[in-house]
Amino acid sequence: MPELEQQPRVPMTRRYLMCPPRYFAVDYVINPWMDPSVPVSVDTATAQWTELRDTYRRLGHTVEEIEAQPGLPDMVFAANSGTVVDGRVLGSRFRAPQRTAEAEHFRRWFVEHGYRDITMPEKINEAEGDFAWTGKVLLAGTGFRTDPAAHAEAQEVLGVPVVSLRLIDPSYYHLDTALFVLAEATDTTSAQIAxxxxxxxxxxxxxxxRMFPDAVIADRADAECFGLNGVSDGRNVVLPVEATGLAARLTERGYEVLFVDISELRKAGGGPKCCTLEIRK
Known part of the structure; x- marks a missing residue:
């Protein structure tokens, strides 16, 4: 086993912004997982979202909430609405017209909570849906949602190096459905991803x-249950309950896995990370 895998995993306290699924619905189709003919339950979605939020809080993380807005059923997927690095906020610009109005609600939340370094993008940019911060580099997805030109825009706004990655499978239309950061890089350690x-x-x-030779490689079963839409604090990893194969590989690497049921939220193409916007000061 590589030396990296034997290093103790150190959790880092995080700050998250989430939006309750008060108006959750699947009324349209903007990704392959959505089917308006399949019934959804707001009560079930709310119970699953609440358990996810409470899991973060039990781990010692701070969770703030933005008020849900009528007519915006996907607002629960807060990760798509902003990227925050070192207190600088890059907002979002959605490709699907059904979600366009979400961006302004999140911008107002940041303004109302004292953030002044806020930039709303000119290019299509679905925020942490397609941006993953590794501690040193911002991995940036494109292919289905975020415009490739948004990667250069993010580099200018956030002042961090950006590495572009192209997605080719429409089922994994956002970077956060196919990749997540397990441990951020520090001055003495490298980042690790799955x-x-x-x-x-x-x-x-x-x-x-080349960048991540020790990455955890997931299989199709992991991906299909949104296992790559996980959330990690460097030690504790929150995964969908079905992602047992990925969980086993992470446990071998020294991570602690916590399972949550996101089956109702997955009907709209979302999982733990989709519901979780990280605020990095």
């Missing part, structure tokens, strides 16, 4: 192999 290789172009796979 990803589903078949979601990426050949060139992007080579980039990931």
């Amino acid at each position: 990803y589903y290789a078949d979601a990426f172009s050949a060139g992007s796979r080579k980039v990931l192999e």
Whole structure:
């Protein structure tokens, strides 16, 4: 086993912004997981979301909430509405018109909570849906939602290096459905990620192999249950309850896995990370 895998996993306290699924519904189709003919339950979605929120709080993380708005059933997927690095906020600009209005509600939340360094993008940019901060580099997805030009815009606004990755499977339309950061890089340690290789172009796979030779590689079963839409604090990893294969591999690497049921939220194409916008000061 590589030396990296034997290092103790250190959790880092996080601050998250979430939106309760008060108006959750599947009334339209903007990704392959959505089917308006399949009934959904707001009560079930709310119970699952609440358990996810409470899991974060039990781990010692801070969770703030933004008020849900009528007519915006996907607002629960807060990760798509902002990217925050070192207190700088890059807002979102949605590709689907059904979600466009969400961006302004999140911008107002940041303004009302004292953030002044806020930029709303000119290019299509679905925020942490397609941006993953590794502690040193921002991994940026494109192919289905976020415009490639948004990657350069993010680099200018956030002042961090950006590495572009191309997604090729429409089932994994956002980067956060195919990759997540397990442990951020520090001055003495490298970042570690987990990803589903078949979601990426050949060139992007080579980039990931070069940058993260010790990555945890997920299989199709992991990906199909949104296992790559996990959330990690560096030690504790929150995964969908079905992601047992990925959980076993993470446990071997020294991570502690906590399972949550996101089956109702998954009907709209969302999982733990989709519901979780991280605020990094």
